[in-house]
Amino acid sequence: MFTRRAGAELLYTLAGLPLCLVGLVLMLVPLVVGIGLSITFIGLPIAAVGVLIARGLGNTYRSMAGSMLGLRVGKPEPPAPTRGIIPAVLRDAASWRAVLYVVLKAPLGLVTFVLSALFWVYGLFMLTHITYWTALTDKLGMPFTDVKIDTWPRAVLLSLVGLGLLYLAPRVTHGLLLLDRMLIQGLLGRTTLAQRVRDLEETRAHAVDDAAARLRQIERDLHDGTQARMVALAMHLGMAKEELDGEPDLEMTRKLIDLAHSNAKEALVEVRDLARGIHPAALDKGLDAALATLAARSPIPVSLSVSLESRPPQAIEMIAYFCTAELLTNIAKHSQATRASVTVVGPGPRIEVTDNGIGGASVKPGAGLAGLRERVATVDGTLGLDSPPGGPTKVVISFPA
Numbered sequence: 001m002f003t004r005r006a007g008a009e010l011l012y013t014l015a016g017l018p019l020c021l022v023g024l025v026l027m028l029v030p031l032v033v034g035i036g037l038s039i040t041f042i043g044l045p046i047a048a049v050g051v052l053i054a055r056g057l058g059n060t061y062r063s064m065a066g067s068m069l070g071l072r073v074g075k076p077e078p079p080a081p082t083r084g085i086i087p088a089v090l091r092d093a094a095s096w097r098a099v100l101y102v103v104l105k106a107p108l109g110l111v112t113f114v115l116s117a118l119f120w121v122y123g124l125f126m127l128t129h130i131t132y133w134t135a136l137t138d139k140l141g142m143p144f145t146d147v148k149i150d151t152w153p154r155a156v157l158l159s160l161v162g163l164g165l166l167y168l169a170p171r172v173t174h175g176l177l178l179l180d181r182m183l184i185q186g187l188l189g190r191t192t193l194a195q196r197v198r199d200l201e202e203t204r205a206h207a208v209d210d211a212a213a214r215l216r217q218i219e220r221d222l223h224d225g226t227q228a229r230m231v232a233l234a235m236h237l238g239m240a241k242e243e244l245d246g247e248p249d250l251e252m253t254r255k256l257i258d259l260a261h262s263n264a265k266e267a268l269v270e271v272r273d274l275a276r277g278i279h280p281a282a283l284d285k286g287l288d289a290a291l292a293t294l295a296a297r298s299p300i301p302v303s304l305s306v307s308l309e310s311r312p313p314q315a316i317e318m319i320a321y322f323c324t325a326e327l328l329t330n331i332a333k334h335s336q337a338t339r340a341s342v343t344v345v346g347p348g349p350r351i352e353v354t355d356n357g358i359g360g361a362s363v364k365p366g367a368g369l370a371g372l373r374e375r376v377a378t379v380d381g382t383l384g385l386d387s388p389p390g391g392p393t394k395v396v397i398s399f400p401a
Contacts, residue, residue, distance in 0.1 A: 005070075006170035009177055012068040013109075013116050016061075020102070020109035023057045027102050048089045051099060055089075058098035058188045061105070065184050069177065073189035101187040105180070112176040119169035126162025130155045287317045287349070291342060294325050299332045301339045309346035316379055316399050320344075320351055323372050323383075323397055327353045330368060335361075335393060348399040359391035372397075 027050050034047025065071040076094035079085075089095055283290045288306040295302040312320070324342060331340050335357025343352040363369045363385055373383040380400045387393040 003170070006173070008068045008070075009170065009173050010116065010120070012064060012177070013112050013173060015064065015068075016105075016109045017113040019057075019060070020105045023053070023102055024106040027053045027057065027099065031099070044090065045086055048086045051089050051092075051095045054099040054102045055092075055095045057102050061101070062184060062188045065181070069181065071181055071184060073185055076188070076190050097187040101183055104183060104187075108176075108180060108183070112173070112180070115176060116169065116173045119165050119172050123162045123165030123169055126158050127166060128159075129162070130159045283314075283317055283321055286311055287320060287344070290317075290321050291324060291344065294321070294328060295342060298328050298340070300337060302328065303339070303341040304344075305342070306344040307346060308344065308349055312346075312349055312399065316349070316381075319375055319379060319381070320349060320397070320399065323376060324351060324353060326368060326372060327395055330361075331355045331357065331393075335359075335391075337391075337393075347401045350399070351397040352394065353397075354392055354394045357391050357393055358389075359387045359393050360389045361385060361387035361393050369395075 029050070030046050030053065031050030034043050034045070034050060037043035037046060059075070062073050062075070065073065076097075079088040079092035079095065288308065291304055291306060295304045311317075328340065328342075331337050331353075335355050337355035337357035340353065340355040343354075344350070361369065363373060363383075369383070369385060376383050376397055376399070382398050384396040384398075385394075386396075
């Protein structure tokens with residue numbers, strides 16, 4: 001009946017009543033006075049004070065909703081910089097939305113408080129009235145509306161009604177606060193456009209970081225692998241040349257040339273692997289062919305099902321390929337799975353990778369799955385994970401159609 005959520009919502013209702021009433025007065029006084037004196041030079045600064053108070057109250061309500069109701073709402077953008085703070089405040093749409101919320105919050109908070117109090121107070125009174133009735137020496141009871149509670153059946157019935165009111169009280173409070181939640185999300189958070197701009201800025205930053213990390217990885221691969229092979233190739237060819245310039249030792253010369261040949265082939269393999277990591281040649285034939293190549297190379301059996309209505313854009317194909325490749329690599333390394341499956345359906349596409357491993361995977365900041373989520377977000381994609389302990393693990397990557 002009285003859960004943690006019910007207690008938090010009741011506390012929010014109790015704390016919100018004085019705040020909404022006092023806040024409304026604190027906001028309206030300078031705002032109304034400022035508007036009334038707007039023809040003078042002091043009117044607009046006074047009105048701006050009222051708007052700033054509303055914005056501060058909005059921050060307080062948003063913080064209370066986050067800590068007590070578990071409602072996470074993004075903080076709106078600060079006023080756009082202009083020639084002065086007063087024009088910036090008065091032209092800021094988020095601040096005026098906060099003004100509207102403070103105006104609406106006062107009657108809503110009052111109604112929520114009164115109705116919640118009626119259910120809680122009357123419920124407690126009716127439930128505990130039987131204790132007062134039994135304590136009376138004359139057993140005449142106490143009047144309740146037009147009914148006199150002077151018998152055991154009536155006293156028990158009153159307690160049952162009180163119990164029912166207490167059962168409904170947290171649900172009534174929760175229902176009344178749903179409207180408050182909607183107002184907070186609509187008036188005190190970021191607008192859809194502002195949130196979209198913020199998301200695009202974050203995905204652009206992730207894309208830049210991912211590209212920079214990829215370039216650094218390519219540089220390290222070239223420096224540590226291919227460059228070392230080419231240096232060894234040059235050294236062996238130089239030594240073979242020196243042998244041929246003097247009294248040639250055919251056996252030694254043949255050995256040096258063999259080593260140079262071996263280094264050349266190894267360097268060629270590394271260059272091909274590096275090129276495949278930049279742009280897999282299998283993608284030239286489509287995503288289905290590229291994923292079939294990945295499944296064939298996997299150290300564990302992988303069943304593949306691809307059903308695409310049309311070929312996705314090249315950028316989405318690249319991200320889908322590399323994400324699937326990393327997921328299959330993670331399955332082989334960490335999941336202890338004996339089989340996996342990859343299912344791709346259009347038109348997004350939507351990729352589902354599952355395995356029968358031990359499960360327990362999670363998206364941790366800085367870890368592989370977090371990097372995949374950031375990568376797919378650069379093209380407005382999403383990554384979902386379901387990996388209970390003991391398995392199975394399912395990762396779903398969805399791209400926009």
